[in-house]
Every structure is written in structure tokens, then in C-alpha cells.
Amino acid sequence: MKTISNFFGSPKINKSILILGFGLIALSCSDDDDAPVAVDEEEVITTMTITLTGSGNTITLQSQDLDGDGPNNPEITVSDNLLANTTYSGSIELLNEAESPAEDITEEIEEEDEEHQFFFTTGGAISGVTYSDEDSDGNPVGLSFELTTGDAGEGTLLVTLRHEPTKPNDGSLADAGGETDIAQSFDITVQ
Amino acid sequence: MNYRLLLLFAFCIGNFSLAQECNSILLGEIVDFHDNTPLSGAYISVTGKSLATNSNDEGKFRFQDLCDGVLELEISHPECKTQFITITLKGDSFEKIRLEHHLEELDEVDVISTKPNITLSAQEEKLSQSELEKNSGRSLGDALKSITGVSSLNTGANIVKPIIQGLNGSRILILNNNVRMQDMEWGEEHAPNVDINSNQDIRIIKGAAALEYSGDAIGGVIIMNPLPIARTDSLFGKTQLNLFSNGRGGNLTSSLIKSYKSGLFIKGQGSYKKLGDMESPDYILSNTGIQELGVSLTIGKRDFIQGWEAYYSYFDSEIGILRASHIGNVDDLIQSINSGQPNIINDFSFNINRPNQEVTHHLGKLSYYRRFEGLGKWMIQYDFQNNRRFEYDIRVGSDANKASLDLKLATHSFATNIKLDAKENLEVKIGLVGRYQTNFANPETGVRRLIPDYDKYDLGIFTTATYAINDDFTFDGGFRYDFNRMNAQKFYRTSRWEERGYDIDFNDIIVEDLGTQLLVNPIFDYHNVSATAGFKYNIGNENLLRFNYSLAQRAPNPSELFSDGLHHSAARIELGELRIKSESSSKISLSLEKNSTSWGYTVAPYLNNVNDFIILEPTTVEFTIRGAFPVWSYRQTNAQLLGIDMSIYNQWTTNIRTDHKFSWVRGEDKSSKTPLINIPSANISNSISYHKTAWNNLTIGLESQYVFEQKRFPENIFVFSPQEQQNVELDINTPPDAYHLIAFDVESTFSISKKNDFKVGLRATNLLNTSYRDYLNRQRYFADDLGRTISARIIYKY
Numbered sequence: 001m002k003t004i005s006n007f008f009g010s011p012k013i014n015k016s017i018l019i020l021g022f023g024l025i026a027l028s029c030s031d032d033d034d035a036p037v038a039v040d041e042e043e044v045i046t047t048m049t050i051t052l053t054g055s056g057n058t059i060t061l062q063s064q065d066l067d068g069d070g071p072n073n074p075e076i077t078v079s080d081n082l083l084a085n086t087t088y089s090g091s092i093e094l095l096n097e098a099e100s101p102a103e104d105i106t107e108e109i110e111e112e113d114e115e116h117q118f119f120f121t122t123g124g125a126i127s128g129v130t131y132s133d134e135d136s137d138g139n140p141v142g143l144s145f146e147l148t149t150g151d152a153g154e155g156t157l158l159v160t161l162r163h164e165p166t167k168p169n170d171g172s173l174a175d176a177g178g179e180t181d182i183a184q185s186f187d188i189t190v191q
Numbered sequence: 192m193n194y195r196l197l198l199l200f201a202f203c204i205g206n207f208s209l210a211q212e213c214n215s216i217l218l219g220e221i222v223d224f225h226d227n228t229p230l231s232g233a234y235i236s237v238t239g240k241s242l243a244t245n246s247n248d249e250g251k252f253r254f255q256d257l258c259d260g261v262l263e264l265e266i267s268h269p270e271c272k273t274q275f276i277t278i279t280l281k282g283d284s285f286e287k288i289r290l291e292h293h294l295e296e297l298d299e300v301d302v303i304s305t306k307p308n309i310t311l312s313a314q315e316e317k318l319s320q321s322e323l324e325k326n327s328g329r330s331l332g333d334a335l336k337s338i339t340g341v342s343s344l345n346t347g348a349n350i351v352k353p354i355i356q357g358l359n360g361s362r363i364l365i366l367n368n369n370v371r372m373q374d375m376e377w378g379e380e381h382a383p384n385v386d387i388n389s390n391q392d393i394r395i396i397k398g399a400a401a402l403e404y405s406g407d408a409i410g411g412v413i414i415m416n417p418l419p420i421a422r423t424d425s426l427f428g429k430t431q432l433n434l435f436s437n438g439r440g441g442n443l444t445s446s447l448i449k450s451y452k453s454g455l456f457i458k459g460q461g462s463y464k465k466l467g468d469m470e471s472p473d474y475i476l477s478n479t480g481i482q483e484l485g486v487s488l489t490i491g492k493r494d495f496i497q498g499w500e501a502y503y504s505y506f507d508s509e510i511g512i513l514r515a516s517h518i519g520n521v522d523d524l525i526q527s528i529n530s531g532q533p534n535i536i537n538d539f540s541f542n543i544n545r546p547n548q549e550v551t552h553h554l555g556k557l558s559y560y561r562r563f564e565g566l567g568k569w570m571i572q573y574d575f576q577n578n579r580r581f582e583y584d585i586r587v588g589s590d591a592n593k594a595s596l597d598l599k600l601a602t603h604s605f606a607t608n609i610k611l612d613a614k615e616n617l618e619v620k621i622g623l624v625g626r627y628q629t630n631f632a633n634p635e636t637g638v639r640r641l642i643p644d645y646d647k648y649d650l651g652i653f654t655t656a657t658y659a660i661n662d663d664f665t666f667d668g669g670f671r672y673d674f675n676r677m678n679a680q681k682f683y684r685t686s687r688w689e690e691r692g693y694d695i696d697f698n699d700i701i702v703e704d705l706g707t708q709l710l711v712n713p714i715f716d717y718h719n720v721s722a723t724a725g726f727k728y729n730i731g732n733e734n735l736l737r738f739n740y741s742l743a744q745r746a747p748n749p750s751e752l753f754s755d756g757l758h759h760s761a762a763r764i765e766l767g768e769l770r771i772k773s774e775s776s777s778k779i780s781l782s783l784e785k786n787s788t789s790w791g792y793t794v795a796p797y798l799n800n801v802n803d804f805i806i807l808e809p810t811t812v813e814f815t816i817r818g819a820f821p822v823w824s825y826r827q828t829n830a831q832l833l834g835i836d837m838s839i840y841n842q843w844t845t846n847i848r849t850d851h852k853f854s855w856v857r858g859e860d861k862s863s864k865t866p867l868i869n870i871p872s873a874n875i876s877n878s879i880s881y882h883k884t885a886w887n888n889l890t891i892g893l894e895s896q897y898v899f900e901q902k903r904f905p906e907n908i909f910v911f912s913p914q915e916q917q918n919v920e921l922d923i924n925t926p927p928d929a930y931h932l933i934a935f936d937v938e939s940t941f942s943i944s945k946k947n948d949f950k951v952g953l954r955a956t957n958l959l960n961t962s963y964r965d966y967l968n969r970q971r972y973f974a975d976d977l978g979r980t981i982s983a984r985i986i987y988k989y
């Protein structure tokens with residue numbers, strides 16, 4: 001017991017205990033339990049809408065994935081069949097509907113068009129796609145394009161958006177490289 | 192349970208107080224360390240008491256009326272270095288004390304190597320001072336790899352997480368100057384935020400046997416302590432400069448210590464590192480530069496009776512992540528794996544661009560100890576840590592310069608323990624640890640939080656004991672109880688909440704429904720028990736046998752519970768699991784050692800059975816507008832790790848020595864009878880060195896390291912590729928081929944004066960510029976590992 005009284009009697013120790021005391025005060029001061037703020041995912045593309053006009057008709061192809069990297073698959077809709085042997089002029093609109101109001105991502109692509117390019121891979125009754133826009137360096141972007149159909153039948157259209165691809169490229173995904181921002185395929189009936 | 196421990200505590204104190212008897216006599220003899228001749232005129236004092244005497248002509252001295260227990264003697268002699276020795280007195284005793292006559296031969300290294308192990312029965316190893324100097328410009332993980340059974344999980348060359356006997360991350364604890372690092376060790380791409388140059392006595396314990404530090408270190412403990420500071424009036428320090436050809440940069444580290452005879456000391460230390468893009472044999476690894484700054488300051492006073500210390504350290508690192516490893520979807524990953532070289536190769540640059548990470552870590556500590564005569568040593572400590580992590584991805588538009596991840600983790604810990612060592616053959620330690628931790632995930636990132644806001648409370652209580660039956664046979668054992676409470680506030684997408692089935696099991700924790708998102712408040716409590724027992728047996732003078740059994744439990748970390756989102760660097764969605772409970776490991780380890788001047792070996796097998804082992808592995812595939820992503824989910828299974836670490840050395844002549852090391856581990860998921868993911872492959876290393884003291888301590892070494900191909904790995908998964916319009920095999924689990932690397936090292940020391948040493952070394956790693964990829968480097972899908980690196984080191988001691 002003698003040692004214990006020695007211990008508390010020593011002035012050096014009192015100082016140490018004071019210092020430790022401050023530490024304990026710091027320990028007991030915690031942040032308030034404020035509820036955190038919800039984050040609406042920015043710059044995520046939830047919706048791609050492709051509008052095709054030709055022969056007086058307007059057809060839309062849409063891929064919408066409102067939960068982003070959540071478990072739900074994108075919902076793919078094709079409003080109508082395309083006509084055989086017709087040229088459609090197409091345009092692409094990209095939205096982030098996770099934010100409200102929805103954010104127009106198309107504008108960001110337009111602003112940074114040297115760093116982006118859409119690629120169109122066609123199959124079956126879709127004969128081909130040609131670009132009808134270009135970036136400030138004269139390379140294609142793909143926000144507007146022309147799509148040509150062949151004879152009636154089933155066709156596929158795969159739309160890929162690449163960020164920072166090699167530009168110019170030979171139009172193939174392999175040559176372009178970069179990172180994939182969108183990769184969606186549409187099954188289309190041509191009649 | 193707490194009640195019983197309290198009883199034990201009370202019992203021990205009562206028991207030890209009785210041990211106090213103050214009529215013992217200590218007889219001593221002081222001799223020269225080299226030739227055993229008696230040293231007369233040495234001054235001997237008992238620390239903390241007004242007892243002092245001189246040795247007589249036969250080198251003898253005597254104290255009487257001493258109390259039994261631990262006491263410290265200070266011995267000084269005009270021709271020798273002052274020494275402090277601790278002895279345990281039990282009745283009348285005789286001590287023979289050897290003093291070092293030749294001051295200049297007393298190297299720092301020798302002083303440390305005489306320090307006993309931290310545990311007695313567990314497999315334990317220490318990093319040599321020369322290994323540390325060779326790795327001073329690299330990371331802690333790189334340096335530790337020289338120890339058998341230690342490998343690393345890398346993200347490129349600069350993010351290196353140590354793996355001990357097959358386990359990493361939260362299963363490994365890093366103790367930085369007696370402070371448990373709290374630096375988001377849960378992430379695979381989170382490197383330990385420590386400067387290897389700050390605390391240079393580095394040891395590892397392979398397993399959970401050191402219960403005084405934690406009960407959950409199933410993989411092991413890395414202990415970084417400062418080198419001991421002698422109680423003399425002096426000013427000394429060390430500066431080391433390292434230059435690297437690969438990365439075209441280097442680092443500078445310097446320390447300065449002022450010590451006083453009173454035991455007071457002040458130590459300042461700082462390091463700065465800057466490297467540009469690293470290079471593989473065939474191309475530049477674009478955006479793999481690093482910049483690091485570490486500063487630490489210690490002030491304290493130590494003597495035998497009491498001591499205190501205030502320590503502060505700051506560590507800042509900015510690390511570039513290989514540009515080509517940032518990918519968009521599964522097709523990009525397949526393309527990278529097949530192409531054999533990175534998609535983006537730019538000219539060499541020192542700039543660190545996106546993607547990158549920036550981490551700062553503050554650590555402060557106050558500690559105090561006091562020795563009570565006839566009882567033991569009491570310690571109390573408070574420490575504070577603040578870890579801030581920014582991770583930047585490649586983003587577009589107004590978000591381009593915004594971090595994608597911004598976490599602030601603050602931790603306060605309080606610890607106290609008492610070591611009861613008054614009895615000569617029994618040492619008992621009892622302690623308590625309390626910890627509060629708070630994580631804040633900044634919503635300004637505009638990216639959904641990967642790790643939520645949370646508060647975590649830990650309380651641990653332990654007792655450990657070592658008991659020496661005789662000089663050759665020592666037992667150790669311990670018991671620990673830990674309580675952890677995790678209180679988180681997390682947003683779930685409603686779709687995810689339902690997909691996981693949480694709407695059935697956790698409906699009562701929903702705080703707010705925001706339509707597409709739910710705010711929930713999970714509060715989870717974990718009760719963990721750990722225990723260890725083992726022995727050490729000296730078989731003659733040079734042989735040693737250790738046996739240890741450890742039971743350890745670990746509560747899930749925030750990543751295992753709450754992960755929820757897309758990782759661009761791996762093109763995968765990672766999902767935590769709220770239902771995860773603690774995992775528990777039972778490990779048996781054995782170690783047979785021989786150490787003689789001419790040769791020695793260590794054979795150390797182990798078997799670690801982990802029930803409810805928490806594992807992250809690919810389970811399914813999900814589709815987004817970007818295409819397909821494999822989903823990696825955390826789940827629990829029963830796992831087994833069986834392995835062996837072996838090393839042998841032989842001193843062929845006075846100049847030539849060879850070292851040989853081998854380690855192997857086999858990881859198995861016992862439930863599904865499949866191999867575990869990310870288990871290090873077997874590796875063997877052989878080195879030969881030539882040392883000639885007469886030629887300025889010249890040392891020339893050649894090292895060979897052969898890493899086998901990992902033949903046991905989980906099966907690859909199949910995913911739908913939008914580009915191919917069909918299911919394709921995602922070759923993410925197949926390990927790369929075996930590889931063989933050669934390193935060369937030469938070093939020499941020049942004494943400028945009695946005190947000042949100048950050491951120069953040259954080192955080449957991957958000497959043959961071999962192209963290789965390592966199974967445990969997460970960037971192996973994108974690029975080759977490092978090519979040849981030539982480095983120079985200059986060390987100046989003053």
C-alpha cells in the first residue's frame with residue numbers, strides 16, 4: 001500500500017495523469033449522430049434513348065437502368081419495327097435519371113467530344129451505320145448518325161460508347177480501345 | 192465472464208503483494224566481455240534507490256537488504272559503455288555481469304538481437320537491420336517479404352499489403368510504436384500507412400498468439416518499435432539516401448536523437464520519397480508514380496521506476512494507379528487479359544494523374560509506465576489516429592477533379608495493463624483496451640458511399656502468463672475477451688435491399704424510405720473470445736522447440752458487412768453481407784530451430800482451421816447499361832490453411848555464408864472442397880554472400896528467388912459479353928506462370944571517425960530483366976511486373 005500512496009504523491013505523475021485526462025475528454029467527445037445525406041449518383045448514365053426518323057416515321061430504342069449498378073437489369077424497349085431498305089437518321093440522348101431533375105449527359109459528351117465516340121455494330125437485317133457528326137478534330141462522335149436497313153428480317157444493333165478511345169481509329173472496337181461507358185444491344189425487326 | 196477475470200486480477204495482486212521480503216543479498220562480479228578478466232572500479236547503483244557501490248579488485252560487489260523482485264542495476268566503468276541490466280532477485284543471489292570493453296564494436300544490431308521474443312511459443316521473426324536498409328526506399332510489405340512465410344498482395348509496385356502464412360488485410364494487425372494502426376486495412380488496394388524508416392525494430396508474429404495486442408489477428412501481428420535509446424548524454428542520428436533507376440527517383444530519410452543520462456530523450460525523424468512511372472522490361476507502366484512524406488517526433492523520459500512518452504507521426508502518400516487498369520466493363524477486362532500489354536502506354540512522367548489515391552495519417556500517443564516494487568510494471572496509454580483517404584477515378588465534366596471516395600476515419604484508444612513480474616519464474620500481464628472509432632463518408636463525391644458512416648466501440652480485456660518450470664522449459668498462455676459494437680447509417684438501393692432478402696430479415700432497422708433508396712441503421716454486437724497456450728523447450732544449447740495453439744475470433748470489418756458498389760479497377764461489383772458473423776480460427780504451430788555460429792535451421796509447420804472464414808469471391812453476373820459485371824460477394828465457409836516455413840543457413844568459411852528459405856501453404860474451402868482464392872504459391876529463395884571485415888566490411892551477395900506457379904485456384908466464371916453476343920470465360924482466376932528473379936547486392940562501410948560511419952551499397956533487383964506477372968498482384972491482368980531496378984544507398988551515421 002505504501003507504493004500506492006507514493007505513486008499518487010509524486011508531482012510528475014499528476015502531470016501525466018492530467019495529460020491523459022485530456023485524452024479521455026477527447027475520447028468522450030464524439031460527433032453528433034446526424035443522419036447522413038443521401039447521395040444521388042452523379043454522371044451515371046441511366047438512360048440511353050436513340051431516336052430514328054425516316055420515311056415519316058419516328059422509332060425510339062431505349063435502354064433504361066434506373067438502379068445503376070444495382071441488381072436490376074436495364075429495361076430495353078424498341079417502340080416499333082423498322083422498314084426494309086430505308087435510311088433513318090438517328091440521334092442519341094443520354095440522361096442521368098438517378099438525379100432529379102434528370103441530368104442531360106449528352107451535353108457533357110458534346111463538350112468533351114474528342115474524348116468520346118459511339119461505335120455501332122450491326123447484324124442481320126440492319127445493313128450499316130455511318131456517322132453524320134464530327135468532333136473539333138474532324139473525327140466522328142456518333143451522337144448523330146445514319147442507319148440503313150436491308151431486306152426484311154431480324155437484326156441487331158450494338159451501341160458502344162467509349163471514353164478516351166484512340167482517335168482517329170478504324171471504326172472497330174478493338175482498334176479504338178478506351179473504357180466502355182455504354183454497351184447495349186437491341187434486337188430489331190425489319191419488315 | 193468479466194466478473195471472473197476481475198477475481199483473477201484480485202487474486203494475482205494479492206498473491207504478488209505477499210512476495211515482498213527485503214532481506215536478500217546480491218553478490219555480483221563484473222568481468223570483461225571478451226576475456227573474462229575482472230573489472231575493478233566499476234560503479235554500480237540500484238536504479239530508483241540510493242544504493243551504490245564500486246567493484247573491488249576481483250571485480251566483485253555486494254548489496255544487502257534488498258527486496259525480492261525485479262530490479263535494475265546501472266553499471267558504469269571509465270573504459271566501458273554504461274549498461275543497465277535488469278535482474279530478478281529471489282533470495283540471496285549471484286550475478287555475473289559482462290561489460291563491453293570495446294565501445295566501437297557495440298553495434299546497434301547486437302544490442303537488439305539480445306532482446307527476447309515477444310511471445311515464447313509462437314513462430315516469430317525479426318527483420319534484420321541490413322534488410323531494412325536495403326528496403327528503406329520501398330514499402331513495409333516489400334521489406335517483410337524477406338521473412339519466410341511472408342508474401343504480399345499488391346496493386347502495382349507501390350501498394351503492398353503483407354500476407355502472413357496465407358492471410359492478409361484485417362487479419363493482420365500492424366502495431367506502430369505500440370499503437371494499433373487503424374487505416375482502413377480492409378481494402379485490397381489500401382496499403383499500410385506507415386513509413387518503414389520511422390520505427391526500425393520490426394518483428395512479426397505468425398498468428399494470433401500475442402493476445403496483449405489483439406484477439407483477432409488471425410493472420411499475425413507486425414510490430415514496429417523504435418530502436419532502444421541508451422541512457423547517456425549524446426546526440427546521434429542516421430541519414431540514408433536511396434536512388435532508384437526504375438522510377439527515376441529516390442528517397443531521403445533522416446533521424447536525430449538527443450538523449451540525456453537522466454533518461455530524457457527527444458527524437459525527430461523524417462522521410463521523403465518521390466518516384467515517377469515505374470517500368471516493366473518492355474514498357475513504361477504509365478501513372479504508377481508515388482510521393483510519400485513521413486515525419487515523426489518523440490519526446491520522453493525513461494528510467495527504471497517510471498517513464499513517459501509523447502509520440503506524434505504524420506504520413507502522407509500519393510500513389511498513382513496504373514492508367515490501363517481503369518476499365519469500363521467485362522469486355523474491357525477480357526480485352527486487357529488477352530492483349531498481353533497495357534492499353535495505354537505514355538512517355539515517362541513524374542506526374543501522378545487519375546486514377547490515384549491520396550492518404551494522410553496522423554497518429555498521436557501519450558503513454559506512461561511505473562514500476563511498483565515487489566509487484567510489477569503498470570502502463571497506461573492513450574492514442575489518437577486520423578486517417579483520410581481520397582480515391583480519384585477518371586471522371587468527366589464538372590466532376591473530373593472530384594474524388595470518387597472520400598473517407599475520414601478517426602480512432603481514439605485507451606489502454607492500460609500491469610505486468611506482474613516479481614516472481615522469478617512467473618510473469619503475468621493483465622490489461623484492458625477501450626476504443627472508439629468513427630467513420631465519415633463525404634457525400635460531396637457524388638458517388639454512392641462504398642463504406643457508410645459508422646461508429647464503432649471496442650472493449651477488450653486480457654490476461655497472459657509465462658511460467659518457467661526450469662531454465663529449459665517455459666510455458667505461456669493467455670485469454671482474452673473482446674466486445675465490438677458496430678453502429679452504421681447506410682443507404683441501400685431499394686432494389687438491392689430486396690435482392691439481398693434484407694426486407695425479410697432486417698425490416699426493423701429502416702429509418703427512412705426515400706423512394707429508390709432506404710436509410711437503415713444496423714447496430715451489431717460481437718462477443719469474441721480468444722485463447723492461446725504453448726511452450727518453448729531448449730534442447731541443449733543450440734536447439735529449440737516451440738509449440739503453440741491459438742484460438743482467435745475476428746468480427747467482420749465494415750467492408751465485409753457493407754460493401755455495395757462498382758469497382759472500376761477490377762470491373763466488378765462488390766457486395767457485403769449484413770448477416771456475416773465473427774470468424775474463428777484454431778491454429779497449431781510448431782517450430783524446431785537450431786542456431787549456432789556455423790549453421791542453423793528453422794522448420795515451422797502450421798495448421799490453421801478457420802470456421803466461418805469470410806471470403807470474397809465471384810458469385811453471379813449483373814447487367815447495367817455499361818454491360819455485364821461479375822458480382823463478388825462476401826460469404827462464410829469453413830477453411831483450412833496448411834503450410835510450412837523452412838530456412839537454413841550455413842557459414843561455409845569465415846567469409847562465405849549461404850541462406851536458403853522455402854515456404855508453402857495450401858488453402859482449402861472445406862465445405863465445397865475447392866481451393867481458396869489468393870493463396871500465395873510456394874517459393875524458394877537461395878542466397879550466397881561473401882563478407883570480409885578487413886576490406887571495409889565488404890559484403891557481396893547474390894540472391895535467387897523462384898516463385899512457383901499456383902496450381903490450386905478457384906474455377907473461372909462465365910459471363911455474357913455484349914461485344915461477342917455470347918457467354919465467354921472470364922479468365923480472372925488463372926494464375927500466371929512461375930518466375931525466377933536474381934538480385935545482386937554489394938555494400939561497404941567506411942569509418943570516418945570513432946563515431947561516424949559511412950556505408951555505401953549498390954543493389955540490382957530483377958537483374959536479368961525478366962518479364963513476369965505475379966498471382967498476387969491485382970494488376971496482373973493489365974501489365975507485367977517491374978523490370979530491372981538498380982539502386983544505390985548511402986548511409987551516414989553520426
